[in-house]
Amino acid sequence: xxxxSRIGLARGLVTMVMGILDSTQxxxxxxxxxxxxxxxxxxxxxVELQQRARAIVEQFDPHAHRSVFTTNEQTRTSDxxxxxxxxxxxxxxEEEAVDSGGNLARSKQGAVNKIGxxxxxxxxxxxxxxxxxxxxxxxxxxxxxxxxxLQSMYIFKNPHIGGEVTCHQDATFLYTDPITVTGFWxxxxxxxxxxxxxWAVPGGHRTTLRTKFVRNDAGDDSAGTSFExxxxxxxxxxxxxxxxxAGTMVMLHGLLPHFSGPNRSDKRRDAYxxxxxxGTARYPAENWLQRGxxxxxRGF
Ligand code: FE2
Numbered sequence: 001x002x003x004x005s006r007i008g009l010a011r012g013l014v015t016m017v018m019g020i021l022d023s024t025q026x027x028x029x030x031x032x033x034x035x036x037x038x039x040x041x042x043x044x045x046x047v048e049l050q051q052r053a054r055a056i057v058e059q060f061d062p063h064a065h066r067s068v069f070t071t072n073e074q075t076r077t078s079d080x081x082x083x084x085x086x087x088x089x090x091x092x093x094e095e096e097a098v099d100s101g102g103n104l105a106r107s108k109q110g111a112v113n114k115i116g117x118x119x120x121x122x123x124x125x126x127x128x129x130x131x132x133x134x135x136x137x138x139x140x141x142x143x144x145x146x147x148x149x150l151q152s153m154y155i156f157k158n159p160h161i162g163g164e165v166t167c168h169q170d171a172t173f174l175y176t177d178p179i180t181v182t183g184f185w186x187x188x189x190x191x192x193x194x195x196x197x198x199w200a201v202p203g204g205h206r207t208t209l210r211t212k213f214v215r216n217d218a219g220d221d222s223a224g225t226s227f228e229x230x231x232x233x234x235x236x237x238x239x240x241x242x243x244x245x246a247g248t249m250v251m252l253h254g255l256l257p258h259f260s261g262p263n264r265s266d267k268r269r270d271a272y273x274x275x276x277x278x279g280t281a282r283y284p285a286e287n288w289l290q291r292g293x294x295x296x297x298r299g300f
Contacts, residue, residue, distance in 0.1 A: 034250060039247050052123065056089060058109075060108065087291040146299065150297060157271065170183050177282040189270045191242075192265075193243060200250075212228040213225060
């Protein structure tokens with residue numbers, strides 16, 4: 001009896017030290033800069049989130065807001081719809097969904113690239129999905145002292161036209177000083193090599209930030225944005241695919257090079273990602289994402 005209680009006490013202490021991650025996971029996270037955790041979200045939560053996302057798209061008027069989202073540096077559209085979305089819930093279209101005449105070439109549900117970027121605060125279903133005890137424990141496990149949910153995206157990667165996301169570091173777009181952004185990417189449906197799963201470079205986070213995406217004038221949306229380059233382009237040499245069953249979460253270090261291919265298959269690949277920073281770090285006014293009327297960032 002005494003031994004059992006001692007073992008129980010020892011287990012409790014191990015849990016307190018490691019938190020939600022065991023020692024193997026903690027080592028893998030530090031070594032690779034990413035960590036795949038299966039079944040972090042249950043199927044009921046995934047379906048609920050997907051239904052809510054489709055309801056948001058249903059309310060979207062694509063003729064009023066023909067904003068296309070792309071990570072291609074040459075064609076990124078930094079229009080008002082995008083720059084003002086840091087504290088809103090907005091839909092962005094796929095590049096290939098809009099024809100040369102500016103008309104939708106697809107049904108609305110098949111034409112949207114993503115919803116962004118504050119549904120984690122402004123929508124009850126998204127807030128519930130994003131603010132679980134497990135998520136709070138994970139942020140603590142990776143060292144975020146004062147976790148603040150900064151940005152979220154529901155990414156459709158629709159069949160046949162789902163666009164690629166070019167190789168990038170998340171800190172390029174969500175910069176803090178020091179760098180603290182951590183990505184939590186959930187497969188809402190099965191993600192495979194065929195339908196555009198994530199790819200990442202193991203260990204690639206042990207490098208510097210190569211580019212910053214900044215506002216040209218912190219106080220003026222119409223001044224647009226640009227990329228400040230401070231090193232050679234990041235390499236995707238050695239990248240590995242991260243196929244993920246629905247409910248799997250992939251945690252990504254802010255400096256980790258990662259990307260996903262286009263979806264040319266006939267299978268959907270919905271995903272949800274939320275990016276969390278440390279509130280103790282400085283958040284510059286020239287970052288593209290500003291909260292506007294949504295107010296201060298919130299934690300768990
Ligand atoms: Fe990313």
